[in-house]
Amino acid sequence: MKTSIKTDYAIHSLMLLAKNNNEMSVNELAKNQDISKSYLAKVMQKLSNANIVQSTEGKSGGYKLTKPPEEISLSEVVKIMEGKINVFECLDDKRNCKIKKRCKIHFAFKNSYQKMLKELEKTSIKDILDPELKKER
Amino acid sequence: MKTSIKTDYAIHSLMLLAKNNNEMSVNELAKNQDISKSYLAKVMQKLSNANIVQSTEGKSGGYKLTKPPEEISLSEVVKIMEGKINVFECLDDKRNCKIKKRCKIHFAFKNSYQKMLKELEKTSIKDILDPELKKER
DNA sequence: ATTAACTTAGATTTTTATTATCCGCGTTTA
């Protein structure tokens, strides 16, 4: 059980946008992280659709945050990037669990996932903007 | 982000063992759930190695619980079946995150996963043994 | 003692999901 690399890309891209007050293009973001540009483009699209970043099209376009980094929690990012999550198999429709609504396994896993998100709410993009690096210089 | 089907198989098998006080073979367990026998065999092996069930070999062998179902939490099962979990990609070594120990992302995700497990500790195999079915009859 | 039903463990294959790439289009700036 792990998060997709998309969540990783998203978090690090948001961090870059937070550091750089300016707009950044996918190209810049990808180069900065040394990752696939076209894949990152998808990630940025998702963030854009979720209104966590704003895009400007055309030449010299790019992305910028729609709100200050302290207002973007990891929970929010995870929810956007991981999409509809089925922490327990039973939660999606592969096994046709007939008592889904009353299923206690379902209930327990759903709750536990909520607790996870709740914990992630405590940390914002600003919080993780490595202040330790500054200290070390 | 979701748990593997192995966790699903494990939980349901433990439930079956809890209901059936007797030993059950992989064959019986698989038929009962209508799933792959040889794959379930792997799952049961893991549970056996983790000492959550006990196996007896040879003809008329099978598995039984090593402790009462109220003492087996979903947290325990998840930990066994999902193995070393990387809720955040950064936690494993794909990206060579140099500051792992001090990384705040790492820290946040680790914590959130702990919260998830803690919540799952509250529910035991006994708890999910569908008492609602009994009520409805 | 031999057979049948079982667990164990490794190796291999199949299937599915994730990650990455590609392409054509619409938009903006120089």
Added chain:
DNA sequence: TAAACGCGGATAATAAAAATCTAAGTTAAT
């Protein structure tokens, strides 16, 4: 009007998960 960008769909490559296969060792009954 060309260059640099975002958008979104389609497709390909890769990796991981799930399933299957095989051979061995164990026990109980015949």
